[in-house]
Structures are given as C-alpha cells and as structure tokens.
Amino acid sequence: GAVVSQHPSRVICKSGTSVKIECRSLDFQATTMFWYRQFPKQSLMLMATSNEGSKATYEQGVEKDKFLINHASLTLSTLTVTSAHPEDSSFYICSARDGGLAGETQYFGPGTRLLVL
Amino acid sequence: QQQVKQSPQSLIVQKGGISIINCAYENTAFDYFPWYQQFPGKGPALLIAIRPDVSEKKEGRFTISFNKSAKQFSLHIMDSQPGDSATYFCAASPLSGNTGKLIFGQGTTLQVKP
Numbered sequence: 001g002a003v004v005s006q007h008p009s010r011v012i013c014k015s016g017t018s019v020k021i022e023c024r025s026l027d028f029q030a031t032t033m034f035w036y037r038q039f040p041k042q043s044l045m046l047m048a049t050s051n052e053g054s055k056a057t058y059e060q061g062v063e064k065d066k067f068l069i070n071h072a073s074l075t076l077s078t079l080t081v082t083s084a085h086p087e088d089s090s091f092y093i094c095s096a097r098d099g100g101l102a103g104e105t106q107y108f109g110p111g112t113r114l115l116v117l
Numbered sequence: 118q119q120q121v122k123q124s125p126q127s128l129i130v131q132k133g134g135i136s137i138i139n140c141a142y143e144n145t146a147f148d149y150f151p152w153y154q155q156f157p158g159k160g161p162a163l164l165i166a167i168r169p170d171v172s173e174k175k176e177g178r179f180t181i182s183f184n185k186s187a188k189q190f191s192l193h194i195m196d197s198q199p200g201d202s203a204t205y206f207c208a209a210s211p212l213s214g215n216t217g218k219l220i221f222g223q224g225t226t227l228q229v230k231p
Contacts, residue, residue, distance in 0.1 A: 006160075032217060043206060043221045044161070093160050097217045104149045104212050106219060108160035 002028050004096050006109035013084055014117055021079045021112045023094030029074040030096035034106065035067070038091045050077045084116045119144060121209050123222025130229050136194040138225045140207035143188065147209040151219070152181065152192045155204045164205075165192070197229045 003026040013019050023033055032051050036044040048069050050056045056069035066088075068080040077096075081088055091113055095106040123140045130136045140150075151166035167174045167181040167190065174181045180193040194201055207222040 004160075034218070041224075041226075043224050046218060049218060091158075095160075104210065104217055105163060105166070106151075106217060108153070108162065111158070111160045113158070 002096075002098055002105070002107040004030075004094065004107045004109040006094055006112050008112060009110060010113045010115075012115045012117065015085050016083055019081045019084055019114060021081075021092055021094075021114075023077045023079070023096070023109055025075045025096040025107070028096070028098050030077075030098065031074060032097040033071060033077040034095045034097070035069060035077075035079050036093045036095070038093060038111075040091075044093065047079075081114065084114070086116045089114055089116045119220055121207060121220050121222040123207050123225060125225060126223065127226045128228070130197045130227065132197065132199060132229055132231050134197050134229075136197045136201065136227055136229070137191055138205055138207070138227070139189065139191045140209075140222050141187075141189045142209050142220075144209070144211065144220075145188070146211040147220075149210045149212050150181070150183065150190050151208050151210075152179075153206045153208065153221075155206065155224075161206060194227075197227075199229045199231050202227055202229050 005024045007022045035047045038044050047062045048056045048058045050069050050071040052071045058064045071077040093111040095108045121142050152164045153161035154164045155161040165176045165179045169185050178195045183190045205225045208219040210219045
C-alpha cells in the first residue's frame, strides 16, 4: 500500500528558531501534498495545499511567511515553521494524494510533534 | 456550507456490539466521502470510502451507509473490538475541478469495552 513518511517524528526547539519537517511519499508519486495541524482532541485543520513545482495554496488565516512550504519533487514536500513560538506547538501531519488511478485517496504520514519552549 | 458535522463526539460500546457514527454535510458538490481512523500520536489511516453513486459499501466489519437526499452518511463497525478504540473522522471532498482538499468532521472518540 501507499506509504507516507515524516521526519522528524518529534522535535523540541527554542522560541525564535526555525524547524523543518519533511514529508515523503515512499512508493508513489504525489502531485499534491497537504499539510495539517492538529491540536489535542481536535480535528485536523488544513493549513495548505502543495503542488509539485508551484507555490503552495494556503488556507485562510494561515501565515504563508511563517509556514513555508516547498514541494521540490513528486515525492518530497517540506514545511518550515519560521521563528517558532510556543503557540506553534502542535501535531503537524502531511498527506499525499496518489496521482494514479485512485486519485482521490489521501494517504497520511505519521505526524510530527512540535514543542516550542 | 463547507462544514461536515459529525456525531457523537464520543461513544462507548461493549465488545461485540455495533458502533455507529454519523456525519452530515450541506455542500452538494461533495462527491467523495472517506472515513479515517486515528490512534493517539499517529496519523489518520484510511478505513473505507464511498462515492454517491452507491448507497452502501462494506469492507470487512466496516460499512458506510450513504443517503444522498438527506446529505448524510454513517460508519457502522460490526462486532466492535477493543482494538477498534480510536478516534474516527469522516471527511468529504468535491473531486471535480479540485485538488482533493478534504473537509473533516469534528471526530468521534470510540471506546470499546472488553
């Protein structure tokens, strides 16, 4: 089956530093990847849609200069949280859409737990 | 109109029982309805999905029932097991002319008691 990986799985950083999270589709090509954040006991909130080779589309209220997204290849998208602050602490999850026959299926990564001190 | 409303927020079922989670939507452009299962500290995993051209889809112990006229769909977990204890999310997406953006329900925390 389709597998999506994320790295790192957990990161602790100091306030003001930047953190990069990688999302990879391991056995399929993902023309579109999505980034979500999830607070405890809440649903997934879509942050942005990332298309390979083009600029990401951000959801309303998400600061594009703070959450930098790069989709450099069909198997890799990165999310960089710039100048992180404690309120950015959350569970960040990516998903990748299989561009093949099952084009509607989104496969999710295992998530990255970010703690900003 | 973009919302997907999910209920109940939490559910406790005895082992062997049937777990039922309901979702409702308003946007008639939605035409793809997946259900995801999420364990604590993990990413969601696709359980089962349905398109509106069928009223029911079954995969093992999991069944989606879909009512297009009522704009509602539900997940039934038959013979619920303690290992099914997790959070379940319904979602909806308009596939046509869309990048596949999913709109998620609020989630249901299921506890199956032994």
